[in-house]
Amino acid sequence: MFNIYRGDCLATLRLLPANSVDSIVTDPPYGISFQGRRWDYDVPPVEVWAECLRVLKPGGHLLAFAGSRTQHRMTSRIEDAGFEIRDMMAWVYGSGFPKSKDVSAAMDSYLAGDREVQGGAFVRPGVYEVTAFLRAARERAGWTNRQLDELFGTNGMAGHWTTGGSQPSVPTLAQWAKLKEVLGFGDDVDDLVNSLAATAKPEPSADGGGGGRFLQTLQRSRHDCAPAGDWGTALKPALEPITVARKPPQGSATGNVQVYGTGALNIGGCRVGDEQRWPANLMHDGGAEVHDCLGDASRFFYCPKATRADREEGNDHPTVKPTELMRYLCRLVTPPGGMVLDPYMGSGSTGKAALLEGFRFQGCELSDSYADIAQARLEGLAPSLAAVA
Structure with a gap:
């Protein structure tokens, strides 16, 4: 039900057959040198996205997280590779602290x-x-x-x-x-x-x-004893953008769905709340701060940031995404029984979500330690998947 490829994702993608995956859901490097990590010195190059385009079936969707400071670079490179940019989703959260220097206090x-x-x-x-x-x-x-x-x-x-x-x-x-x-x-x-x-x-x-x-x-x-933060250098982080892109369909969207099963979004499977509202391009974590700002929280899909349960024992990856959020995203863009690809798998959150939704999964990871964590997380799902079956 899943394959994990270790090593550089570009080399791996070049080995995969064309038109072989139904969707790509990924949380790639943001290009912000996060915690000084070498792997985060830049957003993925056009060459990687071009290979993603090749392996996707016509009409297949790509969802790629990005940082708010570098989302424009991520989206431009995805578009330059040949994708249609369809939308931008935003995952809004209340937790998180500003990476700002208090210039007044300094x-x-x-x-x-x-x-x-x-x-x-x-x-x-x-x-x-x-x-x-x-x-x-x-x-x-x-x-x-x-x-x-x-x-x-x-x-x-x-x-x-x-x-x-x-x-x-x-x-x-x-x-x-x-x-x-x-x-x-x-x-x-x-x-x-x-x-x-x-x-x-x-x-x-x-x-x-x-x-x-x-x-x-x-x-x-x-x-004058001004409040702390009277002058600073950054705003509080409160959202992560997600680029919504699509490989151009062959012919009409309807005809493409009939031939390949891809090209449409699973609206029915992603309706929100008791009133079954149409899914929006805004998602949030359900926190009090977001609720105070937005009001009726049930209007949008919500999911808290990754918890200890999401990480599971031994998972030290610094940017783990919550399982429920990744399940929602996989469900939105993947046809029933389809294959989900994550070229930047990390500790396997997309893979776990894909398997729980009944999809197949392929992931690439450069770090052996993170690949080991992902392998253990996905293998650990076997009992729960058997129970569902």
């Missing part, structure tokens, strides 16, 4: 973190560590500050980059990369240079506005 450390040096100037912590490192690297390489200035077309800047006295300066990231190349040093202080570049203080504009005025506003908020 003003104390932002200002007090400077170190006063001769002449009344202030230098950020870590700057002298960088200048000392660069000075030693310059001496090892046999370069002079004048030669560095000639290389960069600057007048005396190299002296600020390598000084142990007043007015030290840290190169920009582009300058640092070039210095690393010509002086031949390692990455010992790369993290520190990146941190200093990220916290470089803006210079006030000539008219006293811009960065200077904004810093004054933050200071006033701080001294």
Whole structure:
């Protein structure tokens, strides 16, 4: 009833027959470097979606989760591969915390973190560590500050980059990369240079506005005891978009359904609430915050975020989706007895949902540890599936 393929999904997809799966339901990498994971450095490329298109039956649907910041990139690549973009669903939830820096509250450390040096100037912590490192690297390489200035077309800047006295300066990231190349040093202080570049203080504009005025506003908020989060850097996450795409049908939608069984959505099997309302492109977790915002929660399908029961023992995957949500999505786009494919299977939530709905399943997973978890989860369904049968 299911197959798990280990390894790169693009290589696996190329081995699958054309027009062999009925639907694709997947939670791919969002391209936001989630928790610093290497697999999340970018959204999947067009080549992967082109193979998804090839293996789907004509009219087959693709549902792909995305991050709110990178959904446009995900959708564009899916469309560039040849899919029709049919809609965007949104799964709304009340839980979750903003990944935001409280800029107002950070003003104390932002200002007090400077170190006063001769002449009344202030230098950020870590700057002298960088200048000392660069000075030693310059001496090892046999370069002079004048030669560095000639290389960069600057007048005396190299002296600020390598000084142990007043007015030290840290190169920009582009300058640092070039210095690393010509002086031949390692990455010992790369993290520190990146941190200093990220916290470089803006210079006030000539008219006293811009960065200077904004810093004054933050200071006033701080001294006025403004509520936490008066100025921040991000909104609270409250939804995940899902791209709804379809492989172009052959001929009319009706004719395509008659030949391949794909091309239509299972409206009857996904009606919502006691009143059997038409399914919408909005879903939510049923939480109090969402209910307060939306009112009558029964108008939309709802499912809470993944619980401990969803994860099951030993599942440490960071982005597990709730089983009921994935069952709903599989049911919406898969004909009876159809084959569901997930090229980014993770710990197998789509596969579990597909099997519980009576579908067949194929999944690809690059990580052996997650593939092991998925294998155990799907094999563990055998008793419950036998009972249903």
